[in-house]
Amino acid sequence: xxxxxxxxxxxxxxxxxxxxxxxxxxxxxxxxxxxxxxxxxxxxxxxxxxxxxxxxxxxxxxxxxxxxxxxxxxxxxxxxxxxxxxxxxxxxxxxxxxxxxxxxxxxxxxxx
Amino acid sequence: xxxxxxxxxxxxxxxxxxxxxxxxxxxxxxxxxxxxxxxxxxxxxxxxxxxxxxxxxxxxxxxxxxxxxxxxxxxxxxxxxxxxxxxxxxxxxxxxxxxxxxxxxxxxxxxxxx
Numbered sequence: 001x002x003x004x005x006x007x008x009x010x011x012x013x014x015x016x017x018x019x020x021x022x023x024x025x026x027x028x029x030x031x032x033x034x035x036x037x038x039x040x041x042x043x044x045x046x047x048x049x050x051x052x053x054x055x056x057x058x059x060x061x062x063x064x065x066x067x068x069x070x071x072x073x074x075x076x077x078x079x080x081x082x083x084x085x086x087x088x089x090x091x092x093x094x095x096x097x098x099x100x101x102x103x104x105x106x107x108x109x110x111x112x
Numbered sequence: 113x114x115x116x117x118x119x120x121x122x123x124x125x126x127x128x129x130x131x132x133x134x135x136x137x138x139x140x141x142x143x144x145x146x147x148x149x150x151x152x153x154x155x156x157x158x159x160x161x162x163x164x165x166x167x168x169x170x171x172x173x174x175x176x177x178x179x180x181x182x183x184x185x186x187x188x189x190x191x192x193x194x195x196x197x198x199x200x201x202x203x204x205x206x207x208x209x210x211x212x213x214x215x216x217x218x219x220x221x222x223x224x225x226x
Contacts, residue, residue: 004154043116043203043217044155088155099168100147100215102155 001026006089006103014111019076023089023103026070030091030101033065035074038086038105047087048074079110114138116218118204124224130192133221137186137206143167144187145207145215146179150200158202161187162209194225 006023036044050056053067062075089103117136137144146158159169163184181187205215
């Protein structure tokens with residue numbers, strides 16, 4: 001069983017829609033949960049992180065962690081074409097700059 | 113402020129040849145990481161430097177890979193001899209000593225082994 005499972009997509013939604021991206025994981029030791037965004041031919045950039053369970057909101061983005069279900073989500077409201085990218089979930093057990101375990105990434109297309 | 117820079121952006125070599133990838137982290141960042149993405153797979157950790165010391169090299173696939181970080185500044189990752197399965201994108205990332213948890217990634221070096 002992979003440590004982190006993420007549907008690679010692609011996921012296509014119309015502009016303005018709410019996007020839901022998800023990952024499941026198997027290692028209960030994970031404490032820090034992150035979402036990275038990667039544009040084509042670029043490196044990943046940190047979008048959001050959460051510690052342990054709970055929600056975190058930043059503008060149009062909301063990250064949710066449910067440790068009991070080992071399930072994390074990223075919601076994007078009022079999606080824009082500029083949100084088109086690959087979104088990678090990532091997690092680490094101890095420190096946020098420790099060895100990071102990434103999901104495969106979900107390719108997202110926002111259709112104008 | 114300059115970001116993490118990697119060179120070359122793309123390298124095409126034949127099996128058995130040697131390739132050296134270079135990473136220049138953000139100035140002042142003590143932590144430097146190498147990650148790799150093989151096509152169709154996840155981005156996977158290779159190793160972590162703190163200044164010039166290897167903190168964790170548990171992700172290095174085998175002894176054909178050699179990473180160095182001279183004087184705690186730039187880092188090189190040498191693959192010798194290269195094999196077909198080494199093809200992929202090699203990412204370098206850095207973070208400050210007292211990290212907020214954010215890794216700053218470079219754009220990656222794409223390696224194609226024929």
